[in-house]
Amino acid sequence: MDFATFLVQCLNAVQYGLLLFLVASGLTLIFGIMGVINLAHGSFYMLGAYLAFALAPWFGDWFVTRLIVGVMLAALFGYVLEWVFFSFLYERDHLQQVLLTYALILVFEELRSLSFGNDVHGVTAPGWLTGGFQLGGLMEYPWYRVFASAACLVVALALYAVVNRTRLGMMIRAGASNRDMVRGLGVDIRRLYRIVFAGGVALAALAGMIAAPLSSVYPGMGSSVLIICFVVVVIGGIGSITGALIASLLVGFVDTFGKVFFAEWSGVGVYVLMAIVLVWRPEGLMKRGF
Amino acid sequence: MASDGAGNEASAEVGAGDVRAVVGALPDIGRHEAGGWLVPGAAALAIAALPLVLSPYAQDVVVRIAIYAIFALSLELLVGATGLVSLGHAAFLGIGAYVTVRASGDSGGSLALLLPLAMGGAAAYAVVVGALSLRTRGVYFIMVTLAFAQMAYFVVHDTKAGGGSDGIFLYVKPTLAIAGKTLLDLGERMPLYYTVLAALVATYAFIALLLGSRFGHALAGIRVNEQRMRAAGFSTTPYKLAAFVIAGALAGLAGLLLAVKDGAVNPELLSWHESGAVLLMVIFGGIGSLRGAVIGATCFTLLKELFQSEALLGSLASHWQLTLGLTIIAFVAALPRGLIGLGARLRVMRPGGLAKAGARPSR
Numbered sequence: 001m002d003f004a005t006f007l008v009q010c011l012n013a014v015q016y017g018l019l020l021f022l023v024a025s026g027l028t029l030i031f032g033i034m035g036v037i038n039l040a041h042g043s044f045y046m047l048g049a050y051l052a053f054a055l056a057p058w059f060g061d062w063f064v065t066r067l068i069v070g071v072m073l074a075a076l077f078g079y080v081l082e083w084v085f086f087s088f089l090y091e092r093d094h095l096q097q098v099l100l101t102y103a104l105i106l107v108f109e110e111l112r113s114l115s116f117g118n119d120v121h122g123v124t125a126p127g128w129l130t131g132g133f134q135l136g137g138l139m140e141y142p143w144y145r146v147f148a149s150a151a152c153l154v155v156a157l158a159l160y161a162v163v164n165r166t167r168l169g170m171m172i173r174a175g176a177s178n179r180d181m182v183r184g185l186g187v188d189i190r191r192l193y194r195i196v197f198a199g200g201v202a203l204a205a206l207a208g209m210i211a212a213p214l215s216s217v218y219p220g221m222g223s224s225v226l227i228i229c230f231v232v233v234v235i236g237g238i239g240s241i242t243g244a245l246i247a248s249l250l251v252g253f254v255d256t257f258g259k260v261f262f263a264e265w266s267g268v269g270v271y272v273l274m275a276i277v278l279v280w281r282p283e284g285l286m287k288r289g290f
Numbered sequence: 291m292a293s294d295g296a297g298n299e300a301s302a303e304v305g306a307g308d309v310r311a312v313v314g315a316l317p318d319i320g321r322h323e324a325g326g327w328l329v330p331g332a333a334a335l336a337i338a339a340l341p342l343v344l345s346p347y348a349q350d351v352v353v354r355i356a357i358y359a360i361f362a363l364s365l366e367l368l369v370g371a372t373g374l375v376s377l378g379h380a381a382f383l384g385i386g387a388y389v390t391v392r393a394s395g396d397s398g399g400s401l402a403l404l405l406p407l408a409m410g411g412a413a414a415y416a417v418v419v420g421a422l423s424l425r426t427r428g429v430y431f432i433m434v435t436l437a438f439a440q441m442a443y444f445v446v447h448d449t450k451a452g453g454g455s456d457g458i459f460l461y462v463k464p465t466l467a468i469a470g471k472t473l474l475d476l477g478e479r480m481p482l483y484y485t486v487l488a489a490l491v492a493t494y495a496f497i498a499l500l501l502g503s504r505f506g507h508a509l510a511g512i513r514v515n516e517q518r519m520r521a522a523g524f525s526t527t528p529y530k531l532a533a534f535v536i537a538g539a540l541a542g543l544a545g546l547l548l549a550v551k552d553g554a555v556n557p558e559l560l561s562w563h564e565s566g567a568v569l570l571m572v573i574f575g576g577i578g579s580l581r582g583a584v585i586g587a588t589c590f591t592l593l594k595e596l597f598q599s600e601a602l603l604g605s606l607a608s609h610w611q612l613t614l615g616l617t618i619i620a621f622v623a624a625l626p627r628g629l630i631g632l633g634a635r636l637r638v639m640r641p642g643g644l645a646k647a648g649a650r651p652s653r
Contacts, residue, residue: 037429039566088623094429095375099573099622102566106615114609227440227562230433238430267444271437275422278434282425 004139009256015145017252018152022207023225024232024244025159026200032176032239034193036089039101042226043108044201048074048208049217050112053121063126067151070209071202078201082194090193109219118219123212148210155206156245163241172196176239228255231270235277237284246285330581334491341483351595353483356490357547359587362571363493364540366583369572371501372533373513377432377565378419378439382412382538384560386545388446388453391460391555398462401474408546409539415442416538420531439565447557457556460549476550486547490584493540498580500536509533570618576628585629593617 027041051070059066085104089097125144132142163169171192174182183189208221215221232251236243251270258269277285337356341349361383368374389411390404423434446452463477476482500506508529511519519526549555558564567590575586596602597610597617606613625631 031429037432092626094432095369095569095573095577096622096626098375098377098432098566099570100619102570103615103618103622106611106618110609110612110615114612223562227437231437234426234430234433234437264449265445267448268441271441271444274434274437278422278425 004135007135008139008141009260010253011141011145011149013253013256014249015149015152015252016256017249018149018156019207019211020225020228020232020251021156021245021248022152022210023204024229024236024248025156025241026203027229028233028236028239028241028244029172029196030200031233033172033179033196034086034090035179036086037094037097037101038086039098039226040104040108041200041204041229042222042224043105044074044078044204044222045208045211045225046108046112046222047077047201048205049123049212049215049221050116050208051205052123052209052212053116053217056123061126061128063129067206067209071206074205075198075202078198079194081201082197086197087190087193105223108222113219120216120218122216125213144213148214151210152207155203159203159241168195228270231274233284234274235284237286240284240286243284243286330494330584333584334487337487338484341480346479349479349483351591353486353551355588355591356486357544357551358568358571358591359584360490360493360547361541361544361568362575362583362587363490363497363580364537364544365568366572366577366580367497367500367509367533367537367540369569370578370583371497371506371513372509372530374424374530374534375432375569376423376435376534376537377562377569378435378437379537379541379568380560380562380564381419381439381442382416382541383545383548383564383568384442384446384555384557385415386412386542387549387555387559388458388545389542390464390546390549391458394460394462394464396461399464401464401466401476404464404546405543409542412542412545413535413539416535417531420534420538424527424530424534436562436565439560439562443557443560443562446560452557453555455557457554459554461553463550463553482551486551489543489547493543494580494584497540501580505529505532573622573628576630579628579630582628582630589629 023041023045026044027038030036030038030041048070051073052066055066055070059069085100089100092100125142129144129147130142132140133146135141161169163172171182171187175187175189175192175196179189182192228251232244232247235250236245236247250273254269254273255266258266262269337352340352344352361379364382365376365379368376368379386408389408390399393399393404393407419435419438423431423438426434447455463475463482465472465476466474474481474485476485501509508519508524508526511524512526512529516526545559548559571586571590572583573586574589575582575584594610594614597613598607600607603610603613
């Protein structure tokens with residue numbers, strides 16, 4: 001492997017890791033704060049990808065506008081979904097949460113099949129992001145991937161700022177460490193839950209929309225992402241945003257370079273990483289804390 | 291079981307009855323259900339007589355139900371008895387099935403060899419997964435078991451050794467022969483039917499006896515209050531690992547039977563949809579009841595059969611996941627304790643029934 005190839009693989013690993021972070025951060029926040037294990041979180045990623053596909057004819061080259069509209073629609077969807085469905089899960093034990101959200105996946109998959117069919121769809125990158133830049137003479141790295149990494153990075157930084165620097169973030173952190181105390185202090189915990197859930201859905205959908213031109217849009221794309229995100233959350237430590245970021249990047253590198261070096265067995269690498277972390281630190285790399 | 295012995299050594303100083311002293315009255319599984327052994331025994335006899343009246347297609351459904359009942363019973367040992375919610379149980383079913391097909395080769399295999407291989411293979415993976423995942427608890431445990439099942443899925447899906455996404459065919463079904471004389475040929479309908487039934491009865495009886503034993507009491511103690519069990523001197527991890535491995539081996543048995551029945555394996559056996567489905571069966575019937583697991587497997591298989599039936603539902607049949615998903619949501623919302631709980635509910639609703647039905651168990 002020459003240096004240029006190595007560099008390209010590194011960029012791919014970072015880009016994949018950051019994309020995973022967007023999905024996993026929502027998952028870990030929702031679990032950390034509401035105590036709900038949400039198997040349907042992968043479906044929100046799929047929702048984003050199909051939103052990108054469905055909105056594409058309406059916005060043409062207005063790519064960023066399309067992203068913003070999609071994120072707002074997804075957040076609205078999340079807000080309503082929390083209200084009509086997830087708010088009933090808080091009292092239930094984990095087992096029932098698993099089943100109810102598992103059933104939700106079946107429903108989402110079938111609704112997707114009813115509205116878009118089971119074909120694989122392509123979404124094109126906007127005109128101003130086509131092409132790429134030269135890397136080491138022979139390799140060309142597409143601009144769209146650069147954009148994807150940059151967008152994820154901006155969102156990650158914004159998320160960090162919101163959680164650590166705003167009043168809402170303060171309530172989120174407080175809610176994660178002591179729910180009852182926050183409620184006792186007069187915070188409307190139901191609204192807080194609704195906002196966090198909507199935010200998590202919006203993040204996952206944004207990841208799906210950004211990924212759509214890279215990976216195409218296909219049935220079942222949600223569940224593969226979901227399981228990798230579980231691995232990320234286990235490695236990073238539940239409820240920790242920083243942990244999710246570190247773990248996402250680790251998983252991105254292991255997965256990308258696994259595909260380069262051990263093509264046939266590449267699917268296993270990420271899980272071996274998880275096994276190592278479990279032996280070394282069963283509670284994840286970062287204990288709860290942001 | 292060797293693992294049982296390990297558990298005994300770990301806490302030899304604590305006597306059999308002491309689990310009760312540690313955690314108080316234990317809601318035992320399968321012991322105080324109405325009718326004792328009578329109801330399951332009658333049910334087994336009824337199933338044995340069914341081929342007299344059923345069409346070959348219906349017999350096929352019964353065999354599938356019985357195999358899934360074994361699978362659900364094995365998970366019940368984890369979820370209901372020990373309180374460990376595993377979302378990766380399909381891995382062990384799949385490993386049992388794949389080992390069976392691989393070990394049969396082109397010329398077919400002997401059941402005497404395949405059975406220990408399939409159960410042992412599943413148990414071996416269960417040792418690894420259990421040792422790692424039992425370092426975590428609660429929601430972590432759910433995610434970790436799911437992830438390791440997915441790893442097994444990728445191995446059979448992506449590698450040549452695993453057969454790839456199309457799976458592998460089992461051309462010659464296993465037989466059981468002694469001194470050149472074939473006693474049992476699983477390639478024929480009736481021997482398969484009764485072998486599966488015998489396996490179900492054996493699994494049910496084994497788990498029921500296990501739960502009634504000292505080992506089973508320790509598992510119940512762990513489920514109710516693990517902290518207190520530890521404080522009383524029980525080393526709980528070996529018990530949980532033993533339960534995990536036994537459950538894995540029994541799922542491997544179900545896998546062997548499924549591979550023989552279908553004559554083929556494919557990676558979907560290990561998929562997390564399968565893991566979710568078996569968890570549903572356990573809940574459907576009602577957690578904490580062996581009978582519930584069997585009833586749950588029956589209802590789930592029949593429901594799926596119904597929702598996929600074009601004759602009954604027409605075009606809706608191709609969207610069976612939608613109807614199934616909505617049914618699950620309605621069911622879990624309305625009957626959190628499963629079908630077994632339905633009986634208790636009805637008793638409570640009868641006039642004067644509240645006192646008789648007593649307080650709801652702790653779970």
